Amino acid sequence: MIKEKAFAKLNLNLHILANPSYKKKTGYFQIHFINSELNLYDELTFEAQPKKISLICNVKELQTKENLVYRAASLLKKEIGNSQLGVKITLLKKIPVCAGLGGGSSDAAMTLRSLLQLWNVKKKATMNKICSSLGSDVFYSMRGGLCEITGIGNKVKSIQHKPFSLWAVLVTPAVQKPSTSWMYSHLHIDKIGNHVYKLRNMKKALLNGDKNIFLNSIYNDFDTTIEHLFPEVRSIKNSLHKNGALAEYVAGSGLTVVGIYDTEKLALMAFNNLQVQYKTLVWTNIKS
Template sequence: MTLHETAWAKINLALHVRARRADGYHDIESLFAFADAGDLLSAGMDERLSLTIAGPFADGLSDGEDNLVIRAAQALRDAAAPGRGARITLDKRLPVAAGIGGGSADAAAALRLLARLWQVEDEPLLMRIAASLGADVPACVRSRTLRGEGRGDRLDLIDDAALVGMPVLLVNPRIPLATGPVFRGWNGEDRGALASGPPLDAALSGRNDLEAPAVALVPEIGGIVSALAAMPGVRLARMSGSGATCFALFDDAEARDRAAASIADRRPGYWQLAAVLR
C-alpha cells in the first residue's frame, strides 16, 4: 500500500517582524495561507526509513539524515511507532530556499503522511514534533489560513471564507535565497502590529518587513512585486516569507492567467505557479 500527501506551498500574506530574540529567532506576526499545489510525497511500509528525491528541483538536495523529511520521520517513529519503517519519495516541484515552505512543508507533509501509514492518531504529538523541527513546520502541518505569532508557531485558525478559492500566482526568479541573511538584514525597527479582523483586510493593511532586506540581496524581487502589482485585477502583490518568491492575489482566474502569460513573456526564465488558496 502506498499513500500520498501534498506539501502545500506556504504563502505569507503579511509578515511583521517585531523584535529579535535571545534564542536567535525573531518575534513575528504573520498571516499564513496555502496554495492548492506543492511538492508531492508518497510512502509505503518498509523495514527501514529511506528517502528518494526526484522532480525538477531535486538537484543538490540531500536524502540523508540531515533532510527535514527524514528527521520528521525519525522523530515520529521514535515517539509513536518504534521499529516501523517507510520508503518515502519526495517529488520536489517547488523551488528551494524560496520563502514558500520548502523543507518545512515537506517535513509537515511527511508527518501527516506517516501518521496515516503508521496509524498514529495524535495531532498534539505531530505539532510538538513539528515545533522541534522549525518555526514554520507547525503552520505547514495544518496548512490552513492561520495567524502566527511568537516564532510563528503560536497559531490560531481564522475565518478564511473570503480567501478560500482566491486565485493566486507565485513567481520566483530561480535565485535561491537563504532565510538567515535576510533576517540579519532586517533593520530592527518595529513598525507596528498586524491588524486583527478579516484576514484579507489585515493582509491588505499589512506588509512584509523582510522584503527590503531581501531586495537588497536579490534586486529581482522588487521588479517582480512591481510587475505583479501593476497587473489588472490584482488585489495584493507582495513577497512571501524571506523570499525570493513573490505572489499576487487576483479577483478571478482569468486575470491571474493573463498576468501569468505576461510575466512569462517578459521574464521567460522565471518559475511560476498558478493556483488558488485552499
C-alpha cells in the same frame, strides 16, 4: 501505501517584533503572521518497508538525509522507539525551493501525519519537540488553512473568516537567498514590527469579507530589506503591477514575489504575458 499533497503556504501578513528581551530569552525573534495555503503542492507517497527509511525525489539535490522529509521520518521513528519501522518515501517536488513558500516545512508536516497512520502509532508522539527540531514553519503546516501565528511560530490558531476568491501569480527570480537565517540577520531592527495594525485590519477584513481592506492590509517586514539586497525583486514587482496585480509583495523571507489578482482570468493573462520575461513562475488560487 499512502498518497498525499503538501500545500505551499503564503504569508498574508508577516511581522517581526523588535523585542530584545524575548530574543535573548528564546534565541529567536518574536513573530506575528497570518498564513494561508496556496493550491500549489508537492506530492508524497509513503510505502512501508522493514527497518530502513529511504527517500526518492525528482529533484536530485534534495534526495539527501538533510531533506526535512527524511529528517521528519527519522525523528519520528526515534521518538517511537521501534527499530523495525521503515518507509520508502517518494517526493514529487512542484513548489519552488528556497523561495519563501514553506514547501520543505509542508513536506515535513505531511510526512509526520502520514507516518503516524502508516506505522499505526497508538502512543502519541511528542510532536512539539519534533516540530521544533525541524523548524518553526512546521507548526503551521501541521494545521494548515487560514491561521494566525505567534510566539516563534509555534503558536497557531485558525482565523474565522468569510470565504474569499483571490488568485496569485508567483515569480521566483533566478538568484537565491543564502538561507532564512541569513535574511533574519540582515533585518534593520528599527524598520520591523511597526505595522502590526495591518494584521488587525486584515483580521477584521477577513471576518467581514471586505476585499479592499484585505488587499490594503497585506504586509511583509522582509520586503524593504529584500528589495535592497536583491534589486531584481523590485523589477518583478513592477512587472506584476504593469500586468494588473492588485498587490505585489515578497513571500515569506523570499525571494518569490507574489502578485494578487481578483479573478482567474486576469491571473492567467498575467501569467501568459510574464512567461516571456521570467523562467520560474506559477499561477494558482489562494485557498480559503
